[in-house]
Amino acid sequence: MDFGKVLVKRVSARKYNDRMPGDDEIQKVIDAALLSPIVRWHKLHLSVVTGRNAMNMAEDAADEIFARPDAKIKMHRPYLYGAPVWIILSGKKYDEAENPQAARMNENLFWNVGSIIENMELQATALGLASCGINTTVVAMRDKPDVKKALGIPEGYDALASVVIGYSDTEYPERSVKPELIPVSYVR
Numbered sequence: 359m360d361f362g363k364v365l366v367k368r369v370s371a372r373k374y375n376d377r378m379p380g381d382d383e384i385q386k387v388i389d390a391a392l393l394s395p396i397v398r399w400h401k402l403h404l405s406v407v408t409g410r411n412a413m414n415m416a417e418d419a420a421d422e423i424f425a426r427p428d429a430k431i432k433m434h435r436p437y438l439y440g441a442p443v444w445i446i447l448s449g450k451k452y453d454e455a456e457n458p459q460a461a462r463m464n465e466n467l468f469w470n471v472g473s474i475i476e477n478m479e480l481q482a483t484a485l486g487l488a489s490c491g492i493n494t495t496v497v498a499m500r501d502k503p504d505v506k507k508a509l510g511i512p513e514g515y516d517a518l519a520s521v522v523i524g525y526s527d528t529e530y531p532e533r534s535v536k537p538e539l540i541p542v543s544y545v546r
């Protein structure tokens with residue numbers, strides 16, 4: 359697919375069918391993560407989750423935060439939209455209490471995280487797959503070591519971001535550029 363087409367076709371998809379992407383397709387999405395512009399010194403890990411039990415554990419944890427009657431931000435299942443593949447990016451954050459440079463290092467880390475997630479979403483789109491960045495189940499597992507373990511997140515790492523991928527029967531319109539989203543200034 360032409361790159362311009364990939365950009366307008368990428369959209370956060372919230373409805374998936376049961377068709378499992380092939381191993382080769384999943385590998386291409388992982389390769390895209392590995393091809394993203396990342397500095398070399400952060401400790402990162404990718405978990406490719408297709409097991410429904412582990413996904414359910416994460417959605418249970420999300421219910422505890424987002425489905426409570428007094429929740430500030432109310433959301434409900436399915437947080438992962440029934441997608442067959444959930445890819446979680448985890449890593450080791452820098453401790454701001456221990457290291458005076460930690461805040462800067464974490465800013466740098468999060469820039470890398472954005473690059474990795476975006477590369478995966480664009481590659482998924484190019485392959486004809488639907489995708490959506492997911493934060494709900496990421497924040498929900500923060501204090502849930504059993505959930506993190508079930509999802510293959512290494513000891514001492516935190517989930518940083520995630521994306522679901524799969525096939526969707528929904529036809530999404532191509533997106534248009536909305537200049538009001540981010541003001542632009544030019545220095546000439």
Ligand SMILES: Cc1cc2nc3c(=O)[nH]c(=O)nc-3n(C[C@H](O)[C@H](O)[C@H](O)COP(=O)(O)O)c2cc1C
Nearest residue numbers: 368369370371372437490491492493494495519533
């Ligand atoms: C950091 C981040 C976290 C997100 N978390 C969620 C989420 O938990 N659930 C969800 O449905 N969409 C999530 N999204 C998708 C955004 O809602 C979506 O990107 C935004 O509405 C713009 O729409 P578009 O991706 O279709 O252009 C997230 C996106 C980002 C960048």
